[in-house]
Amino acid sequence: MTELSENALKPGATIGILGGGQLGRMLSVAASRLGFRTHIFEPSATPPAAHVADRITTASYEDAEALAAFAASVDVITYEFENIPTSALDLLETLKPIRPGREALRISQDRLTEKTFLQDLGLQTAAFADISDQASLDAALTQIGAPSILKTRRFGYDGKGQARIKTPDDAAEALAAMAGAPSILEGFVNFSHEVSVIAARGVSGEIACFDPGENIHRDGILHTTTVPARLSAGQRMDAVLMAGKILNALEYVGVLGVELFVTPQGLIVNEIAPRVHNSGHWTQNGCAIDQFEQHIRAVAGWSLGDGQRHSDVVMENLIGADMDRVPELAREPNAALHLYGKAEAKPGRKMGHVNRVQKPQT
Template identity: 50%
Template sequence: MTEMETIPIGSTIGILGGGQLGRMLALAAARLGMKSHIFCPDPDSPAFDVCTRHTLADYQDKEALAAFANTIDVATFEFENIPAETARQIAAQVPLRPGTDALSVSQDRIAERAFLARHHIPATRSAPILSPADMEKAISITGLPAILKTARLGYDGKGQRQISSPEQLADAFTELGRVPAILETRIPFDSEISVIAARTPDEDLCVYDPACNSHENHILATSRVPAPLEPAMREQAISTARTIAKALDYCGVLAVEFFVSSTPEVPPLLVNELAPRVHNSGHWTQNGCATDQFEQHIRAICNWPLGSVERLHDVTMTNLLGDDVLNLPEMLGPDQFPHIYGKRDIRPGRKMGHINTIAPRTN
């Protein structure tokens, strides 16, 4: 199969990762007449309950990966921290969408910042730290206070430390294991927004409305659309997402997170992070648009025409964390739509599902 070929109905979508995103991708694939094959090392993966078949194996098990690739027509992933060698092996056998180039940029914060700089896309000031010898120069670039982040494997606030002095930076670098990291200027911001884009191998491209995101303890709590943005700011966010998707020669759904700031000395819109996958802040699309982000991702990686991204309602997406899910019946009314992930163990802070609350569209 050539890289640009359309994937026919009835084909099998291979999904690396069996969490809630993999689960919702498998459900979307089924709605489009596709089969799904989940590859994940976790025997309790919630995606296993809804897929056509699954492989329980380590992501670095080459024999299992080869056998998996032999059963699928196109591959994708639900998280960006899959080993690079795993991605390369799969891509050598079947189309991997998004591809390894986009993955290599988005799974490493240092590479991501370099990519944004090359394309003149505003982001917070940052400097890489590979060893203690880099610390003095890094502080001279970012100033203090700042945030130290591991270059890889950080999510939901993990792998991050707040820095207010050179001594604190040295201690934090050691606490994080002296792995490659990046120091970022800590800026005052008014809000956080995200934009979900989708692009096909044939370069069809669409972008959803920006969502305004609120976090609690570094975990997304709510996403609301429409985001309270001036029209020019909204268009800038959408335009930036388009620029990034094109520059990456991207295929699939891409999330771009931004800081919105009214501080005079910084640009009003700064890219915070890229996520090369369907994203928690895009769950509102499941009840807010004719085509949600999961169906859109399947359409995109199969090189099918993309669906409408017109917003039909105002939506508030609320994550259900830990025991929240036990109170689901009391939370529901005629305008609340639950999406439960089927996870077996309830733990504090664990994402167990989400609720989309819809209201008439205001703008």
């Protein structure tokens, strides 16, 4: 293994993963393909990742002893979600490298910080304003106007912690829905469709992007991602350059998801996620090296895959009762099932996805 960079992990090393959901699960499988072991840290019992991990620690993020033992047993630490308690990160970073680094987490944990960061990079975002009370909301609505969306600055996902403001009359109710949490008002963006770029940066600074995918949401949750996305060659290049700009500014190591709105005025960044992303699941059946392996390669200090795509893919999420369709999906030709091993198919719960592989158009 002499030709990998000096700090590259060798097969046999252990990757620590904070979070044992489906992303941790698929990261664990990808790590195994490169000969790595994984150790999952997850507070809840029987997490999906446990079925395919070498070790699992079931403990709270407040349990300093468990965190220290976890760190001692791994060679590098990564994560499947961005809302890791700061105190846990403060402890872990003294013990082992955390990749991607703290800066990416700090920025993506807070919508206001994130939007400000993006704007400072010269990237377009929706108009936005910091909201702390009715007065700041009223002032912001005067400037940004309605329709617009009020969102909590932190801990939102899959449409949670959001309230639409169709007219200024909705303002009070929307603010009440935030339950006193620091919030951000985002202006309405008139976009034709949403795409996302799954991009990666390695320890030595090299960058590789997967082909942008086109996303369709239902009830605030990603429904399908289709590659290739409807984008002009220029838009495609813009999307990739924007992702690269973000990765470089953060001195990022790992995979990052960037959601973009396609508008006549160009691409507008919706949000970034400092981790593997649901809209990148298509790579499992469209590329020789998928987003999960790409992330593991980056955090392990390996060279990245180039992101080449061998097939067109439509990824569809299986949510809640969609599990009843599994027998029918299993009979579809060229449909690759990926189920997460979750016990209960609750409404709105991501239970799996299916990648429908198409031959590339020639």
